[in-house]
Amino acid sequence: MIQRIWTSRKPGTGTTVARFEAAARDNEEQVLAVGALRGERRVGWVRLALIGLLALSQTGITRLFGEAMILDPIRMWVGRVYMAFAVATFIYLIRQKPTPRRSFWWPFFTMTVDICFLVAMSWRSYQLNGVFDGAMFTACSAVLVTFSVMRYSRLHVLVSTMLGAAGYMLLCWVTGNHSAGRVSFVLGCFIALGLLLAETNRAVRGMFLELRGLDNLSRFLPRQVADRIVKNGETSLMPVQREVTILFSDIRDFTTLSETLPPQVVLALLDDYFGHMTHIVLERQGMVNKFLGDGMMACWGVPEHTEDHAEQAMRAALDMRAKLVELNAWRRQRGEPELRIGIGLHTGVVAAGMLGGTRQHEYTVIGDAVNVASRVEGLTKVVGTDILVSESTWKRSGGRFQGERVGEERVKGRQEAVVLYTLKGREPAPSTVFQAEPTGT
Known part of the structure; x- marks a missing residue:
């Protein structure tokens, strides 16, 4: 039967x-x-x-x-x-x-x-x-x-x-x-x-x-996915294989911090923090894929294909760093402990599409690139910096950022070592020198 x-x-x-x-x-x-x-x-x-x-x-x-x-x-x-x-x-x-x-x-x-x-x-x-x-x-x-x-x-x-x-x-x-x-x-x-x-x-x-x-x-779905469904129909979300840039972020020592605060305060803190960080991702044409406790996963390049996904992701990481400075200044005024975050980025090929049943759906990305991005974020604690970028993301950005090569690191589940770069800021635009025109006598 x-x-x-x-x-x-x-x-x-x-x-x-x-x-x-x-x-x-x-x-x-x-x-x-x-x-x-x-x-x-x-x-x-x-x-x-x-x-x-x-x-x-x-x-x-x-x-x-x-x-x-x-x-x-x-x-x-x-x-x-x-x-x-x-x-x-x-x-x-x-x-x-x-x-x-x-x-x-x-x-x-x-x-x-x-x-x-x-x-x-x-x-x-x-x-x-x-x-x-x-x-x-x-x-x-x-x-x-x-x-x-x-x-x-x-x-x-x-x-x-x-x-x-x-x-x-x-x-x-x-x-x-x-x-x-x-x-x-x-x-x-x-x-x-x-x-x-x-x-x-x-x-x-x-x-x-x-x-x-x-x-x-x-x-229930990221705004870009919802817009795509309304515009092109559900079939526009059929699984695709595409190069994307993945960002993972995490609040350092959040478990220790949350143990000293009431649950309502913890939720309010996360709500405020994720609200700001989500806004940054969306402003940089990214998609917040999911929240992972005190962590966040975002991606660029899906569902709409973009060529500058690595550059936009790195800009978002820098914006998140700047926003955290503002949030910590506000927290100091209120006598609250400052927050520290780690951000990891990696560019690679993933499978993207819808998962779930008739009552619960999720648009997500799956592949080795996701795992590597998560491991790169974890290595920020080892290297002692707040933003780490893999070599694939660094090369894909076109040399528009300042940073340093920190060496190669082994990541769990992968045989090849990952070359890592710290992200300091954007490359300053070349200055243009104007020469004064000679004046007549």
Whole structure:
């Protein structure tokens, strides 16, 4: 049985990206369901308000202007039934939770009842006074069609438009008011309104999905990855092999420091520290991949390919050093111990892509370069400096930085020694000498 299920699975459906796409579609449907339910609740409010306006216009306003009131038991009975429907519908929607299935099917029921009520009231008015008030029917049905712009799908716009147009044509036919010119014009207006509302529904849904999707993705994925998904789709995150620059950073002796502080203070310290360091990485076009206790891993060159990934990473390391000086000055003023960090950088080829299931995802990089970068950061304690750069990163930066070769070091899990450089600062730009032009005598 298990073998049969496995072999019947389509190629690629078991990959992480495929599972991520499935989860993204489920999330999209749920987001639309939430928006549709909120829209239906607003429609419920408007429906109740329109019923009140209808009752007021047919009684109080008519009496105020001395017009004849239509006191018809059938119309009153239909009105009471529709009022009960509106109240029950509103209460039902308030108590419901958003589900894609209900959000899709529920509007077909309510829009049918709305149009049937309008047709019944118009037909009864015609029976009583022999006049079909096409203008009032068209105005009311246009409002009902407009309700669909807040609903789950453009199909709801199509169906509500067809129901409104069909109700008008039916009344024109049974009342004998089927002028070809007038009917065709009204139907054209219905079509124009439907097309406009359908496009508005599509645009609003798309914008809503993009904003909500980007917000949700940004909570769990790096911003660059979230932007790439929204722009190009989930398949843009298929695994790739690429040269990147990896940065590891770590707060020195943090375990000892954290043992002397309450947990809330430790979390506040890390939150402030990582907030500043994350901002630096993002400003330098990098991606914060993960936080590792008091450490951080960032990378340059994925998901978007860049040629200057090593240079940007080294600039970020220097910015982090400068920011730590500012943070320590602030901590000294508050009588708090200063922080010391170690930063290691290495450039190499990695595999980058999505990992995880349908409920938890992570865009990450895997390979020897990641391990080496982590070991290089650890060697900052051995060498006695705060920033160490591997030879591959140093060469890739194009000689734009100041530093010293500190020798070769063995790293765990690798046979070849790693040549290391300290990072002092950026290479000063060459000065330009201007010569004064000779002045005439």
